[in-house]
Amino acid sequence: MTRACRHLHLPLLTSLACALLFAASAGVTRAGPQEDLQIYQDFFKKRFPTLSVEDLSNGAYSFSEDKKKQWLDIMEFPPYEVAIEEGKTLFETPFANGKTYGSCLDQGGIGIAHTYPRFDKATGKVVALAGALNACRAANGEKTLSTFKGDLANIAAYLTSTSRGKPITVTVPDDPKALAAYEDGKRIYFTRRGPREFACYHCHWVAAGARIRGNELSTAVGQATHFPTYRSKWGEMGTLQRRYKGCMENTGAVALKENSDGMNNLEYFHTYMSNGIPMNAPGTRF
Amino acid sequence: MRPLTPEIKNTVYTTTLLLSAAGVWLGLAGSVHASAADNIAKGKALTLEQCQACHHYEGTEQAGTVAPPLLQMKTRFPDPKKLQRILFDPTKELGPDTMMPPFGRNKLLTDAEINLIIEYLYSL
Amino acid sequence: MRKHLLAVAIATELLLSSTAWGADDAGGILKEAKTVLDEAVSLEGGWTSTQDLIKESEQQLQSGAKDQALKLAKQALAEAKLSLERARELNKNWSVPKYLTK
Numbered sequence: 001m002t003r004a005c006r007h008l009h010l011p012l013l014t015s016l017a018c019a020l021l022f023a024a025s026a027g028v029t030r031a032g033p034q035e036d037l038q039i040y041q042d043f044f045k046k047r048f049p050t051l052s053v054e055d056l057s058n059g060a061y062s063f064s065e066d067k068k069k070q071w072l073d074i075m076e077f078p079p080y081e082v083a084i085e086e087g088k089t090l091f092e093t094p095f096a097n098g099k100t101y102g103s104c105l106d107q108g109g110i111g112i113a114h115t116y117p118r119f120d121k122a123t124g125k126v127v128a129l130a131g132a133l134n135a136c137r138a139a140n141g142e143k144t145l146s147t148f149k150g151d152l153a154n155i156a157a158y159l160t161s162t163s164r165g166k167p168i169t170v171t172v173p174d175d176p177k178a179l180a181a182y183e184d185g186k187r188i189y190f191t192r193r194g195p196r197e198f199a200c201y202h203c204h205w206v207a208a209g210a211r212i213r214g215n216e217l218s219t220a221v222g223q224a225t226h227f228p229t230y231r232s233k234w235g236e237m238g239t240l241q242r243r244y245k246g247c248m249e250n251t252g253a254v255a256l257k258e259n260s261d262g263m264n265n266l267e268y269f270h271t272y273m274s275n276g277i278p279m280n281a282p283g284t285r286f
Numbered sequence: 287m288r289p290l291t292p293e294i295k296n297t298v299y300t301t302t303l304l305l306s307a308a309g310v311w312l313g314l315a316g317s318v319h320a321s322a323a324d325n326i327a328k329g330k331a332l333t334l335e336q337c338q339a340c341h342h343y344e345g346t347e348q349a350g351t352v353a354p355p356l357l358q359m360k361t362r363f364p365d366p367k368k369l370q371r372i373l374f375d376p377t378k379e380l381g382p383d384t385m386m387p388p389f390g391r392n393k394l395l396t397d398a399e400i401n402l403i404i405e406y407l408y409s410l
Numbered sequence: 411m412r413k414h415l416l417a418v419a420i421a422t423e424l425l426l427s428s429t430a431w432g433a434d435d436a437g438g439i440l441k442e443a444k445t446v447l448d449e450a451v452s453l454e455g456g457w458t459s460t461q462d463l464i465k466e467s468e469q470q471l472q473s474g475a476k477d478q479a480l481k482l483a484k485q486a487l488a489e490a491k492l493s494l495e496r497a498r499e500l501n502k503n504w505s506v507p508k509y510l511t512k
Contacts, residue, residue: 190504191500192500193455195394195457195459195493196387196388196394201510202383207385211350212339212340217352252457253458254450254451254461256454382505392492
């Protein structure tokens, strides 16, 4: 509908009226991804003018000196180093048919993690990094694995390590299905669910920096840059979708299924809002 | 509704925890004829379960800061019906974006429990 | 008065649960609860507490505690229905908060 407005080339007043009309109807997305990005990143620039985008990618530690110090201590010997090594070995080990994961990915998989999730024109769907690895396994006759943890999370740790420092570059190509996937992720992000009726947005915008019990809440922009992450609570690596599951269950909502269209679209929308922020993965959280 | 000393408050809190462990039903059935002090203790235990994750108020330890502190509640909300309505469905009273859960509407708390919480908040 | 009502309620429940019909009923209600919960989950609006109630009720049913199983099954069904009703409403009425629109 918004796009209909834009493509009509109406005189200024009429297009303004058109924009207002669509803005007024609840649930209808008025802004395209690029306009959203501007609004989302400006929100935190205004709210936390002293925090850099890199600070945002450090999550809740930017709001507690004490916890930041503990975290930096842990980072002297990051617990994800083992996962990167294991992931590299797994990544380079050929499948039974002799092919490798690298054969399924651009640039053999090196230095591309910061461009995921991606919209796949062939299927018309969004793929996250662990999902792409799983699809590669399936295409080569291997059994699929968990996209939350284990081997695929370790391989993702290795692949993201080859993208560390590169700005997150998620693209929404000019394809109605790509835009629909982005909008679906946005809908999931802003829809309340569970007995307490929390939406993702409730905790990570106006409430960012404040605490739920003793835990500071991180900013929505920057969160996606440090996954997969080694969480002390897990005692291993986990992907962003594993974190979403924990987040949803914490609020009493039944989580969306791993690697489902909904989860992938949510990750697409949520990672897009961190565009331009250097990839800071794999990460560590305690 | 005499103010309680910290020692009594502690005892009351411990007792309430024991009572809750014995079963919410027992606690509620008893509440009809219970004294104001008992109600306040029960209300406090309920707030520690349901409110302190987000709100700070007297007697909390690891309280959250995402929501306003619960201070001067009787002065700020002289009409208990307003608090009842907020606890039942805050989107109606506080606006559609509110983060506060609809405790009554989604049956996270019974009407009786909501009243016990209000009684406790008024005692602060 | 309260005590009388309570006694009647307990007697009724005992009577119901002591018959085969009462036990079947718990199973039937559980089945319905699961169907309604599945629908709520498919609308991305299921509650984990309903899953817990269903699991507890099944455990009670297995261990032969039929009254308890029936009570939990009824709770599960009521909650599943509430979650489904809420999911429909919330999916229809989601919106981006004002501070995140121009």
